[in-house]
Amino acid sequence: MxxxxxxxxxxxxxxxxxxxxxxxxxxxxxxxxxxxxxxxxxxxxxxxxxxxxxxxxxNNDGDYESISSQGGWFPDAEVTAAKVDEPYEEIAAYGNGPVVTEGRRKFWDLFAKIDDGKTNSRIYKTGPDGRPRLEKFKYIILPIWWSDMNVNDPVLRMDPAICAAIIDRNIEYYRRMSFDSIELSYQVLPQTRFPISGAEPKFGDTQEAATAIVDATGYAYDGIILNYHLARAGPFDGHGGWGNVNGPFMWQSYKFTYYVTRHEIGHNFGHPHHESMRGYRECEKECALYDEFDMMSGKHGIVQEVSDYHVASKWFFGWVPDSSVLMLQPEGPTASCPRCQRSVSRLRLKTFDRYDLPPGPGDVLGVHIPAFGATVKNKEQVHSYWLQYRSGNDAKLGLSIHATWFKLTGKTFGASYHQFNYDARGDTVSYFDQFVVPGECYTVLPAVVFMEIDPHAAEQILPRVCVHSLDEGSHLTISVSFLDPGAAASHxxxxxxxxxxxxxxxxxxxxxxxxxxxxxxxxxxxxxxxxxxxxxxxxxxxxxxxxxxxxxxxxxxxxxxxxxxxxxxxxxxxxxxxxxxxxxxCAPGSDLVVAGARVVMVRQNEDYVPVELNEIQVFDADGINVAPAATCYCGFSAQESGPPSCLNDGAIGNHPGTCSASTYWYAFCILERATDVRRVTVYPLNDPDNEKWFDRLKDLQIELYADVTGITGPKRDDAYWDYPDMTFNGLLDTVSTGRTRNHASTR
Incomplete structure (x- = not known):
């Protein structure tokens, strides 16, 4: 009902x-x-x-990042999209077309001066395409004791080598991310007694005091990193970092960590946290609903080894040239944009985040679709849609789509950059299904954040993108055209x-x-x-x-x-x-018709003994192993474990060369469909140098269930949660296993 x-x-x-x-x-x-x-x-x-x-x-975005304090989500359910063979041919223009609004005209007025705020000649130089290119930035690192600390306590003495090692690693990352365009540098000052106590220091006071100390040295610099021991209260009472958005100052707790520092530099370079569209809608203030695939968004994005800025940022900084960005608009070429196209068919969209594949002649790394310009809270902004292919992490599955805007505020870098990702399958909480994959077409409907500013202008731009093929790690082939908003609205x-x-x-x-x-x-x-x-x-x-x-x-x-x-x-x-x-x-006592098992659980019956598993195989009535198509989960993962996907990746072998998962008490796999399960084979973590893993198979229980409910959010291989509302429904069978040398099997 x-x-x-x-x-x-x-x-x-x-x-x-x-x-x-x-x-x-x-x-x-x-x-x-x-x-x-x-x-x-x-x-x-x-x-x-x-x-x-x-x-x-x-001045300060108020973003505190503590990697250890961020959690994760698991997926609701599988979503299977209808496929099309030749999607581009289905797109047809009809009706009278979009209206060129005042907001659209303002976009081009503002876009023409998007580089005007890049006035700092120390950090910006003229790039190969004639635009300003971000090429240098120097940090001064100021380690401190709070004024009420004992400077003679050896525990409180900071090791400058730790700071240097972390910044050196960031220097290399930013060099590669910028395709050898930017040179980050730094200088570490001697640890200094600060004029402010650690009782409850504030942002403004600490920035002012640190700037005065650094200025007194006479050293040239572009930004400052204040390195502090934890305060007793206030914003600096926890490990992590804070950073100005489009500003020259950063606060970092001792000891530095690489991922947090990389993220906070991103704040300085003009990026707030990159929320998801759902996060924007559901949270009155920022909450843990992020894009999750770049260094400015959520734990999954922050800790990815390759987690570059968006291609729009790389273009803004001059690291990706104008010639590698294709501009599309419904009206095609105009006096404001003579190189704009009305549509594109079977475009080769190259990945933008591989250092070994820099932009070259004829390459397109991003598709830019202007929406409108506006003045919001006295700040001029240009709003656009961008299409990109991110291949360096789990986003390599397909096309990414973002609603973006630059705030032309000048200041340190000339502008700040904001984005919300489009989630193709917006009905799920999972961020792993946000991509448009080969064989699918997706209509980019007006973003809520755009509708709130200029709904008339936002409704005039209805791009439809079709993904034809994917060469994973290299490029996508896509087609883009525009729907007539009048015809769509009047249908x-x-x-x-x-x-x-x-x-x-x-x-x-x-x-x-x-x-x-x-x-x-x-x-x-x-x-x-x-x-x-x-x-x-x-x-x-x-x-x-x-x-x-x-x-x-x-x-x-x-x-x-x-x-x-x-x-x-x-x-x-x-x-x-x-x-x-x-x-x-179903109400208690109701009968359900069960076609087979959807869930296979391996449970440890001994107290405080983890389940150490290499592989789970599940065979149907035809003798086919259906586990590879399943989604596997761990409950309360042990430290140094492989991800749950180890349980059904088909790789059987010795530790540590073969992926294994260690989980407290239980692991389970949700099969693709209800299955007549005839045999379950469980392979333990097999370490030839340590026989103790076999002892953990002494008392396992294998259970088959009709279904499981209460799993919400996306499954993530780097985070393991137990679910307070998780319920396994319809126990169909249960078998205890005995210990064997190679594997435990039950029929």
Missing amino acids: LRPRNLSAARRLVLGFLLGRYGTAVVGGGGLASDRQIYEEAIRTHLAYPYVPDNDND DPGAVEEIVCRRDGAAHEGVASAAAGQLYRFVGTGDAGRGHGGELGVTVCPDSARADSRASVYFYDRYPHNVVDLGEPPGFGAFNGTSVGAPEC
């Missing part, structure tokens, strides 16, 4: 109604239940106009049930059942026609008693023309959604 409810245990989402427009929900996958008693797992949705965060303080959606969400809290009982593909329009009421302050509870269950049946609901800001009319997968363009299985809905 589908009906608004107020359930205290429901999951909270944010649904923004843009300037009186409507949000849309689409029901997918099997329809909804109407006549069974169910457990009502609801979506609790806040119907409020999206919040506009002021997350760029160009007849057919049968749509309208649900008015009122400020007075009146409930709307909705419907008892719905067929797959049914559209519902939620119309907000309130100030200026915006949805305001309401909560929408949607109870969703599949209408089948099969244990593997699911029902899905997708939420959009507007009529999903791209999904309904252009055949894109339901998650494309959605900003949220949920998928619910029959085991989550």
Whole structure:
């Protein structure tokens, strides 16, 4: 059933109604239940106009980074997109085309002076393409004792070699990231008694005092790093770092760490944290919902060995030349942009983050699609879409799309750069499925952050990108054209049930059942026609008693023309959604039809003994090992463990040459589909030099379940969580294993 409810245990989402427009929900996958008693797992949705965060303080962005304190997420469920063989041929221009707005004209006025703020001739030189290129930056590192510390205590004496080693590593990284364009340098001053105590030091006071000390030395510099022992209170009472955004100052706790320092330099170079589009919508202030694939975004991005700035930043700094950026706009070449194109077919989009593949003649490393210019809070900004292929880390799966803007504030580097990533499958929390992969087309709908500034201009730009092929690590082949916004907006959606969400809290009982593909329009009421302050509870269950049946609901800001009319997968363009299985809905005592096992668990029965595993194999009735297609998880990972993906990577061999996973108490794999499991084979971590690992197989339990619920967020190989709401449903079989020399097997 589908009906608004107020359930205290429901999951909270944010649904923004843009300037009186409507949000849309689409029901997918099997329809909804109407006549069974169910457990009502609801979506609790806040119907409020999206919040506009002021997350760029160009003096200090207030970003504290402590790598050890950041957590991770795991995936909701698998999403399978419809594939197309020749997607570009399906794109057709129609209607009268977009309107050139005042915001579009302002973009070109501002874009023409985007380099004007690069006035510091110490750090900017003229590059090969005639634009200013960021080539030098020197830090002075100031190690200190707080004024109330004992300078004779050897424990408090800082080792300058530690600082130097970390900065040296960053120098090399930035050299490679910039394709040999920038030379970072540094000088470490002797440790100094600071004029401020460690009771509760503040940002402004410490920056002012440190600057005075450094200036008194007479040394030339471009930025300062204040290296401190932990204070007793205030912003410096924890390990990590802080950095000015587009500013010359950084605070770093002792001892330096490489990834945090690399990240904080990024703040100085004009980058705030790179949130995801979902993070922007759901959090009134910044929260742990990031892009996750560059050094400025979340733990996964920060700690990646290759985690370069976005290609737009590299272009801004002159590290990628104008000739390697393709500019597209619906009107094609104009006086403001004579090199702009109206569309492109089968473009070879080269990766931008491989040092050994620098930009060369004819290479395109980024596609730039201008949106509009605006003055926001007295700051001039240019807003655009950028398409890129990042291959140095897990983003190598496909095309990345970002809504970006430069704030032309001048100051240290001339501007600050901001971005939100587009998540292709916006109905999931996972950031691993945000990419457009070969065989898929994706319509770039107006970003919420753009709609809040200039909705008319934002609605005129509707790029549609199709990915034809991928040479992993090298390049993508893509085609891009523009849809007519007028034709898309005027398209007849057919049968749509309208649900008015009122400020007075009146409930709307909705419907008892719905067929797959049914559209519902939620119309907000309130100030200026915006949805305001309401909560929408949607109870969703599949209408089948099969244990593997699911029902899905997708939420959009507007009529999903791209999904309904252009055949894109339901998650494309959605900003949220949920998928619910029959085991989550059945009442106690109900019967479910089980077609086979979805979950295989290996559990340790001995107390305080980890499960040390090399590989899990699961064989179906045809003797086929279905484990490689599964998704495996560990609970409470032990230190120095390999990732959960070691459990089903097909590699069987000795430690440490072969990947193995160490997990406290249990590990499990979710199979691709319900399976008639006939045999499970478990290979232990096999260290020829240490027989103790075999002893940990003395008392294992192998359990088969129909399903598991309560796993939320994306699965990440570098983070392991237990899930407070995780439930294994429908125990089908359980077998204890005995110890063997090579493997444990059960039938």
